[in-house]
Amino acid sequence: MSIHILTQNSEVKTRLGAFLDEMGKKYVFHDTLLTLEKKLSRLKKTDAVFYDLQLEEHIWAFEPIYLGSRKTHMVVFEPSDTGSVNYSPMGNEHFLILSKDDARTKKRLITLFHELTKLSAPRKAAKKKAKKKAVAKKKATSQTTDATATTPVAEAPVAAVTQTTRYLQANSDAMKHFAAELKEAAGKHKFTMLQGEDGAEFELAARELNFQANGDISPLIVFDPMNLKSQELEELAESAMAAKVTQYCYLGLTLELNSQSVSEIASFLGHLKMQLKEQDTYLHLIIGHEIESESCFPDNIRPTLDAVRGTSHLLQIPGMASRADDISAIAHSIFSMLRMAHPFLQARSIDSSAIKHLEAECAELDYSRITRVLRNAMALGRSPTLTKDELLSFRDNSPTTQHLMESLADEKYYPSAPQ
Structure with missing residues (x-):
């Protein structure tokens, strides 16, 4: 991976360069849009372009970089102490806040590069096959699921309720x-x-x-x-x-x-x-x-x-694609923990429609994403009951939702502890 970074901020260059050196990444800093544009056409799918959003007010470089880097990935970033209203320009999927805390910034960079690597790599056939199989199975049994959704838990056979684990949901x-x-x-x-x-x-x-x-x-x-x-x-x-x-x-x-x-x-x-x-x-x-x-x-x-x-x-x-039967227990467990941690939130219960939605989407989910979907819906929603509509409105892949949650947790609102 080759990383091209457009910024004129000397402090950003020093800090970002140190992080990238530690991660073993190859990178080049550019001071002007002209020097970067000469490189865009030669970039590969595995490369990345970083753009300092502070420059947008002066050189309006987002659009030419965005259009010129269609073959690769564009990351818009901004230091957290700029004082501006952070936002990711329309059309861009990757937005990074450079925290004043080195540990936070390093963790965000690791997560970002992992995501870029996954997007650049071809999906393995086995993973696709597993997802298709899980979806097909769900469709074939959806009628039965709907018919039994309202069946009281007490009517289930006693033998089916056998707890074998303490930390994992193992119904599947x-x-x-x-x-x-x-x-x-x-x-x-x-x-x-x-x-x-x-x-x-x-x-x-x-x-x-x-x-x-x-x-x-x-x-x-x-x-x-x-x-x-x-x-x-x-x-x-x-x-x-x-x-x-x-x-x-x-x-x-x-x-x-x-x-x-x-x-x-x-x-x-x-x-x-x-x-x-x-x-x-x-x-x-x-x-x-x-x-x-x-x-x-x-x-x-x-x-x-x-x-x-x-x-x-x-x-x-x-993988979660083969674990539709675990979704309900996972979702209720996460919901209860979030409720205990944040009792002031509006949501007080989770509807069966939300559970059915998560079960139907299990091939596209993982444990972390289920947690984020529920967290977002609980933190940003106003309904006392989480339904499918709340999950769709504040779904995990919404850049706006993710950025809002990130900003709420950033030191701009909660100052870093003394080093």
């Missing part, structure tokens, strides 16, 4: 099978990789694995993937061994790791191999991996990361 056959795999693997592998689609519930699956191993006597420990230290892991390993309690640590997503973090993981795994017998290892590591995210890995960490992945035990989280 796919998730029941995955839950069985988790239970079987609990406590047996010192390094486990949870692989799933973008937006899958990686951390919840990690918590479930920890629960199956020790009953949550010792809760899952979650690390910052960008600041891993092998010494901390070694100290935890010694503590777990002294207590003789199986302890799981979640290291985040492979997508979030930097070169230092990968080296620290490799160092710790080497420590376990050299200093401890595998059967005496009470500390177990979990890492999440989004399918098709390999192209986002910087070249300088890919070999080490591949080697680390090769030592792991792989568990595959089923």
